[in-house]
Amino acid sequence: MSKNKIILTQKQINEINIIGDFLAMRDEVPGKVDAVILLGSSLISHLEMVSDMYHLGRFKKLLIVGGFGHSTKFLYENIETFTSFKKYLDKNQSEADIYSKILMSFYHIPEESIMIENQSSNCGNNASYSYKMFSNHGLSYKRILLIQDPTMQRRSYASFLKEWKTEQVEFFNYAPIAPELAMDCKGQLYFKELLNPPWTIERYVELVMGEIPRLRDDVNGYGPKGAGYIVHVDIPDKVEQAYQFLQKSLLKDCSKRLV
Secondary structure (H helix, E strand, C coil), X not given: CCCCCCCCCHHHHHHXXXXXXXXXXXXXXXXXXXXXXXXXXXXXXXXXXXXXXXXCCCCCEEEEECCCCCCHXXXXXXXXXXXXXXXXXXXCCCHHHHHHHHHHHCCCCCHHHEEEECCCCCHHHHHXXXXXXXXXXXXXXXXXXXXXXCCXXXXXXXXXXXXXXXXXXXXXXXXXXXXXXXXXXXXXXXXXXXXXXXXXXXXXXXXXXXXXXXXXXXXXXXXXXXXCCCCCCCCCHHHHHHHHHHHHHHHHHHHHHHC
């Protein structure tokens, strides 16, 4: 990842962290689930976690979902910087195909335990195509763990609740990393406890800020009163206030730098 160029105040950092914490859902996951659905993104560090869960017997069936979307090029970039995975990179392959290749070849999850859905390109597709995959194979599970990029975990969950509404299934969410921005004594921004973050800070802020308008249940949002892509999502007041503050202050800061 390139060097971060964005400038933030401590107040802005605090507000970004409020939104980031809201988006990165982490439920208390039971010891065992029936299946894991791993959703494509730019992340690669979470593949070891998925492998550990499988080899510990915490699930038997893994569905990997992801075609070509806005995160695909960033996934390629992250793999190119990670020596152990470089040989598995094929820029003609989808997110799901690349993940599956790494999980089978590097982490030794058997092919028969993995299903691949490589046509979806957004959160709504992820949910609807996953449902079709399980239905077409006659699979019915009661407890499913969703693993997604932390910035999209909450929206993905809302998409799955909508698309799977006829099924008696309990979804658990576990964002594999919990990003927290901080500033060092020299004023440099960094992610706490992330040695190799999957995004630049600029991209992380862009992703976080883009989620709140999507989660809203209004004419411009993805909720039932808007596009109808997701179920209704309750956005806490502190999160909405953080977004409003950042929207105004970040735009103001950008305009100052352009003068």
